[in-house]
Amino acid sequence: MSSTTSMPAPQRSISRSDYLSLMRSLLTRDLAARFRGSLLGWFWLVLTPVLMLIIFTYVFGVVFEARVPYRAADSNPIEFGVYLFSGMFIFSIFSECFTKAPTLIVSNASYVKRVVFPVDALSVVTVAAAYVIGAASFVALLLAFAIVYGRVPATAALVPFVALLMAPMLLGLSWLLSAVGAFVRDIGQFVGVALSALMFMSPIFLPIDKLPEFVRTAVMFNPVSTPVEATHILLFKEELPPAGGLFVYFVVSIAIMLIGRAVFRALQPGFADVL
16 A cells, blocks of 8 residues: 655745735734734833833832942932843843744744745744834833933943844844744743843843852853843943944854754754644
8 A cells, every 4th residue: 555745845935025025014913913902002012111110110229229330329229220121121132032932933833834935034023023122112211211310321322233233143043943943842941941041140130240250251151141231331331332242242143143044944844744
């Protein structure tokens, strides 16, 4: 008795204009799905970071009486809430991509099985959505600065560029984790634990030079440490962060993107078989 094995049809490429149109459609759908059915709708995009800023200020500034490291002598509880939020805004962009990546292929099986669909676009949309949400947090951060300090430092204009240095790395990690996650479903459980470790082993709460010597090396290898530290320097010291460190970070970010892309392409032919 002979048997035949059905093979998934190879995916055909689409034009650049169709690809961009698809990106816009998927991004709009992704953002709309987050607020569908809620009374406040898209207003949550701004309200969520504002509420988080208030919570950070109360818990760390009022309850724990923490102060901004760069100006501890004359800072107040509200200032530390702004300081903490400036780091969390960067981390939230990373967290958004890192959390969704392992289930990206599995949760979009209907798209993956289509003959004409660029599966890699799912990661692009995830990263783009994370930056849209991050932009709302950045607006809330600037408003907080204006209220607390009466002005926004000119160096704040460079913060979005620092945040964008993560984009290639986030894309690479999303490709890598989504491809591996299609075959190893347990990876999603690991990601939650890893995120907690990355948050506390970062300069979100204290500058790297204020941390104990034995943990500084580990913190420097944290993928969010460089953009978080640079953001703090731009906003609270009103200075330019070391250009050499940012350049090295961007080169590593590009390298991770290329590695993630290679792994994704290698595993992509098997996606349909495990969905």
